[in-house]
Amino acid sequence: MESSRKTPWKIYKACKTGFAKMQIPSSLTLQDGTETTSVKETADTLLHKFFTDDPTVRNQGSKNTKREETKDLGPPDSLPEPDFTEHEVDEAVRNLHGSKCPGPDGIDGNIVKKLHKYLPRFWLDLFNRCYALGCFPTVWKVARVISIPKADKSKHRSVEGFRGISLLSIPGKCLEKLVIGRLNHFLVTNGHIASLQFGFPAGRTTADTIETVIKFVENSRKRGQKCCLLALDIAGAFDNAWHPGILEQLRKIKCPPNMYNMVKDFLCKCTAHVMVGNTISSKRVTKGCPQGSVSGPTLWNIVIGDLITLLSNVTNVKTVVFADDIMIILQGPSLPAILKELQITLKAVDNWCKENGLVIAKDKTGLMLMITRNKEAIKSHPIVTERKIKIVTQMKYLGVTLDSKLDWYPHTVYLENKVLSILRNLVHCSTATWGLSFHNLLIIYNCAILPVITYTSEAWCTLISKKAKRQATTNTKGILNFYHKGIQNSIKRGTVSNCRDNAHRASHATIQRQKGYI
Numbered sequence: 001m002e003s004s005r006k007t008p009w010k011i012y013k014a015c016k017t018g019f020a021k022m023q024i025p026s027s028l029t030l031q032d033g034t035e036t037t038s039v040k041e042t043a044d045t046l047l048h049k050f051f052t053d054d055p056t057v058r059n060q061g062s063k064n065t066k067r068e069e070t071k072d073l074g075p076p077d078s079l080p081e082p083d084f085t086e087h088e089v090d091e092a093v094r095n096l097h098g099s100k101c102p103g104p105d106g107i108d109g110n111i112v113k114k115l116h117k118y119l120p121r122f123w124l125d126l127f128n129r130c131y132a133l134g135c136f137p138t139v140w141k142v143a144r145v146i147s148i149p150k151a152d153k154s155k156h157r158s159v160e161g162f163r164g165i166s167l168l169s170i171p172g173k174c175l176e177k178l179v180i181g182r183l184n185h186f187l188v189t190n191g192h193i194a195s196l197q198f199g200f201p202a203g204r205t206t207a208d209t210i211e212t213v214i215k216f217v218e219n220s221r222k223r224g225q226k227c228c229l230l231a232l233d234i235a236g237a238f239d240n241a242w243h244p245g246i247l248e249q250l251r252k253i254k255c256p257p258n259m260y261n262m263v264k265d266f267l268c269k270c271t272a273h274v275m276v277g278n279t280i281s282s283k284r285v286t287k288g289c290p291q292g293s294v295s296g297p298t299l300w301n302i303v304i305g306d307l308i309t310l311l312s313n314v315t316n317v318k319t320v321v322f323a324d325d326i327m328i329i330l331q332g333p334s335l336p337a338i339l340k341e342l343q344i345t346l347k348a349v350d351n352w353c354k355e356n357g358l359v360i361a362k363d364k365t366g367l368m369l370m371i372t373r374n375k376e377a378i379k380s381h382p383i384v385t386e387r388k389i390k391i392v393t394q395m396k397y398l399g400v401t402l403d404s405k406l407d408w409y410p411h412t413v414y415l416e417n418k419v420l421s422i423l424r425n426l427v428h429c430s431t432a433t434w435g436l437s438f439h440n441l442l443i444i445y446n447c448a449i450l451p452v453i454t455y456t457s458e459a460w461c462t463l464i465s466k467k468a469k470r471q472a473t474t475n476t477k478g479i480l481n482f483y484h485k486g487i488q489n490s491i492k493r494g495t496v497s498n499c500r501d502n503a504h505r506a507s508h509a510t511i512q513r514q515k516g517y518i
Contacts, residue, residue: 008440012448017426024147024276037201043281046147047274050164050239053356054287072490073169075134075264076250081186082339083128084178092174092181093123103271104144104168106452112170127175135137138269143290145274166272166290167364176294179262183255184298192253194308197301199323200277206398208324211459216318216329217406218463218506226338226371228378229402230328231395232349233364237324238296239288241303242357243267266295287357300324314348317343322398333375342367343383366392368404402458407465412472420451 026039028046035043037202093116097110116123130136143166155161187193188201195211198204213229220227234240246267250260270285302322311319312330316337318329325439332338353359367389369375378384379391394403394410401411425443429436436444463474 008436008444011429011436012422012426015429016422024125024236025157026163026277033157039277039279041279043274043279045159045275046162046164046276047145047272047281047283049159049162050145050274050291051272051285051288052236052240052284053129054242067437076254076261078254078256080133080258081182084124084131086120088178088181089124089127091173092177096170096174100170101167102117103167104142106141106168107170109170109342112174123171123174126319127178130175131258131262132181132263134258136175136262136266137172137432140175141266143168143269143270143272143285143292145272147274147276156454164209164291166292168290168293170280173294173517176266179259179266180295180298183259183263185254185392186259187253190253193301193304194305194321196320197305197308198321199297199301200425200505201301204323207456207459209320209327209398209454210400212320213327213329213402214406214459214463216320216331220329220331220370225331225333226335228338228342228370229368229395230330230342230345230362230369231366232326232328232360232396234353235325235359235361236288237358238291238300239359241288241300244289244355246299246302254300263295263299264315297323304358307322310348310352311345313371314344317345325398327397332482335371337495339378339383341382346383346387362388366390366395368392369404370404377407398456400460404467406463407468408460408469409468411460411463412468416471417452419449423449424489449477 009034023457024042024046026042027037028042030045036045049238093113096112098110098113099109100109102108139515144298145164145166146379147162148165149156150161150163152161178222184201188417191199198206198209217227217229218504233434247260255263271282272285272288273280273282275281289299294457300323304324304326307326308319308321311317316331320327321330330338330341330345332341349360365380367384369378369391383389384391394401396402399410404409426436
């Protein structure tokens, strides 16, 4: 393959996700079992699924009141932020990727950089003027939505099998970066990011999140307390973030007025377009943050921070949040105590969701009992049965498999299945006469395969059981054996082609001398 001589990543991506490309069908199945009858209806249905409407009249009186109050209130009574500096604008423009797809206006990163090079003050003056007026240009609030198939191939004939990614204006993204950079600094310096809020804040990774959850469980066990893990997932969190709720939180934390006005104007009069075939569907976005926007993660952190504060008042409950994944650790001296805390927690979460127009995804909600006795008492409890909460012995959390014993054996099995499926395809792409070279195979192994195996290992490696260690050792040997076959084929090809350059010849000779080349 010609592309494998320059970069191995196109082939690796195909080996990981599959070689067949998925086209959006002209007809999709809806939730009620019916099917769309035209391409136009399919496009409209997808767009409505990606961006649900937020009607003016709500059944919940508290929400409608909040909408009207937020609509009429002005910016917070606080000091405004100073203008953007040349350094801030230079950094925002310099970090643009020229290869990124442009938005509907067709202006890519290279055009923005060229304009900044020859007119250094153009973007600075334009962005500062927008900041002073609290105006986000309407032309930069138009999103071109791309429908991406989800991993579950069984849903590719259904509306639920796709998610939308918004391609936004590159100059608009620069302005977003500047505003959100100031907003993040304001949130951090004023202590508005909770200590158990991970994900988008800088320096807080998935490994830190998993390690925090594990420590809470281990501390409960050391104190002789019972413990349960309740995993909650917000259905379409970014797509359903309620705009008046975001603005109310910004007012509550006394956000600078020019920053508040920019966020408010950015959320107003956004439009989205999706194309299926040659048919385009358009609509106005009335709630949610576009998937692919710069501001989405920070605005969601502001929304979810209110829930963390609310649950912090519940005794013996710890809430660890990573983006829209909510892990609630329930602790107590006995099962009745845990069930009582569970009831209080679920009621608080339900009230918060109603206030913010959000819904918990029941299919992704699970309760894992970190205890060995009296499990049936919880499974048959009215709180669990009425809400149809799934009782699980293991759950997928931030890319790792947690189990009730925390011995990490299920996670090693999961890694085996994940990695070997990729390696089988890689072996097929590396034969004695064509395909990936040894150099590219080694790059894939070091930069893609090993990171998958060692992902968040710093959080769980010290707790792994002997059984899981044996499984991990066996998996590693099996992975190396599969990889060995592909590399040997590459070596044979190098011998046949007489090693085109000195570097290849040197690596070939080294491998011939050493059997443990990985």
